[in-house]
Amino acid sequence: MTVTLADVAARARVSPATVSRVLNGNYPVAASTRERVLRAVDDLDYVLNGPASSLAAATSDLVGILVNDIADPFFGIMAGAAQTQIGGPGDGSGRAGGEKLAVICNTGGSPERELTYLTLLQRQRAAAVVLTGGAVENPAHQAAMAAKLAKLADAGTRIVFCGRPPLPESDALVAALAFDNRGGGRRLTEHLISLGHRRIGYVAGPRERTTTRHRLEGHREALRAAGLDVLPAGGGPAAGSGEQAADDPLVVHGPYDRRSGYESTLELLRRAPDVTAIVAANDTVALGACAAVRDQGMRIPQDISVAGFDDLPFSVDAVPALTTVRLPLVEAGARAGRLAMGKENPPPGGIATIAAELMIRGSTAAPRG
Amino acid sequence: MTVTLADVAARARVSPATVSRVLNGNYPVAASTRERVLRAVDDLDYVLNGPASSLAAATSDLVGILVNDIADPFFGIMAGAAQTQIGGPGDGSGRAGGEKLAVICNTGGSPERELTYLTLLQRQRAAAVVLTGGAVENPAHQAAMAAKLAKLADAGTRIVFCGRPPLPESDALVAALAFDNRGGGRRLTEHLISLGHRRIGYVAGPRERTTTRHRLEGHREALRAAGLDVLPAGGGPAAGSGEQAADDPLVVHGPYDRRSGYESTLELLRRAPDVTAIVAANDTVALGACAAVRDQGMRIPQDISVAGFDDLPFSVDAVPALTTVRLPLVEAGARAGRLAMGKENPPPGGIATIAAELMIRGSTAAPRG
DNA sequence: ACAGCCGTAGCAAGCGCTTTCTATCGGAGA
């Protein structure tokens, strides 16, 4: 039925061991023998049995890429870029040799699924795992993740974080590429402030996510520096619940999607009709925010400015083009892929912060009057 | 070092066979024994060795999803939907049992990579493969694909096409879900014609792709029915190269991306400044087309109408909202996932055509005058 | 009371490959 190594060996008149060595190329084999084996492989249309190979060698050629939402281009772009560094035949030769199978796993932002995928990957003895996007800031989950990742690392799986801050306890990981969400958020709001905005609404992402928190912290830093913070860090008039921004009337939380952007914006406009600018958690949310603003009969940016985050491809095509913070997703994804493959050395200290660049476009302008 | 089945067996004081049967749950095991085994599994934090298991059982729990471009939400949405039917723990129990590992493979639209991924998946003895998106219409490649798929099917891998027409020779596949690209394209152009447009430009996708051809064929059907076809089917004034639309000055081909939409539109406008409407290969291309139209100082839809295809989430947020053809990507992806899991019966005849719905929005209007 | 069964558990034979160790061959050095 299926062709095995032994069949190839028989046809090439060598031992199975030799065929294996030809295929793996890590042991001297005479050129003539190699040729004979290769021909036999072609003749028989032999395809290596991955599980058998992985079992014997105790490693596999699987690399997992975990994403929160594959329907979101933010993740699609990073994952695609990572995959180009991992899966590619590259050499153009039809032979499927050497490359790994990069697999994208969609967690849907669910901690359980994240853990489940990690287990599945552990089962497969994955060669590496790339974790993208923000993490959930739940202590129990973080501990579970740290434990799971430690186990994976023990088993020889390389771990790479991409666009995600490293876990506090993690020392087993190869590398972490973290986006400067805080700095980007700060510069974005500084830009708005410099335009003259004083009442700035913020449509934030879901609570308990690092990305959400960091961007919001950057925003508040800028506000505070300008003396505009509604809830002073030092426990202002509101209940002194520390850094907790939950009570800020100018901040509304919701998922990272268009619909949430729309609805949260409506809510924000209801709460504070005097805002002159709205910062969205990301570009997708910003699109929803724009729609809401327009549906309320206001113009962008004349009546109200709107800004996003990420600079996804469609942002430049929005009308007016969206002011946002550009994150080098392709570069980061590709680098993560290379790190996962061990093709590149991890950054010093294991962590690299990736700069975010402010992109000023038409959706922000000075407030009226 | 690593915990094996035998370790669990020893701790539970049963044979490895029994542990295996408890874990696979396809053989009667006394409740008390099962409990003991399960506790041992938990105690030892045992994780099944996937390769070993796949080797012994001659099957794996991998399901491959091939996409052309994961950075494109069109594919991201379908893949994500498929994955929800495949990978999900669903039951909420932490135990990773029963579910498969859905892996998304990004071919980048390259035939070679497509084949390579199929080989990789074949290596892993994948349980199923879902192929999404249009196929390349190259005879050699199609033959290679058919051969490869036949081999996969022989090995017990289920094959599902999603948003992709079945290969002519394929009989081994489980099911094909094809979008009605032709019908959608036809209705879209009919809509434009009914508005009064007579000179309609078409920014098409890459040649040699089924999706491109079908959408364009629908467009030409509508034109022909209205007596507007530039190159009559029956071999008009142009060289009688059959259905070949290559010579139509109102059609420009390019990749399915925003940039191509922009540039092709500029080219189109140069060639035929009198067009009053532009149909784009898909929504992403349409966005580029809109930008180009605007940069030429024209307004949408007053000066020129623009239409897309797919109805991706951002299309409704374009300004003006994009008239397009809605493809039920989530439903199709989910169904493909179910078919891959064998949770759903294949459609009669193995092929189901999925309807495309015309979405009329603000980007199309009657031509001036 | 005994044969025959059903319900469980164990034995052991692989699944197809990798890899260590050993064998062989053909020179090169003495």
Add this chain to the structure above:
DNA sequence: TCTCCGATAGAAAGCGCTTGCTACGGCTGT
């Protein structure tokens, strides 16, 4: 010419799991 060594190839022992078949009780039926 004989010995020793480098370069290759083969033999064989697993890797950890699944599963067909066998074994063993305790029950039921007569």
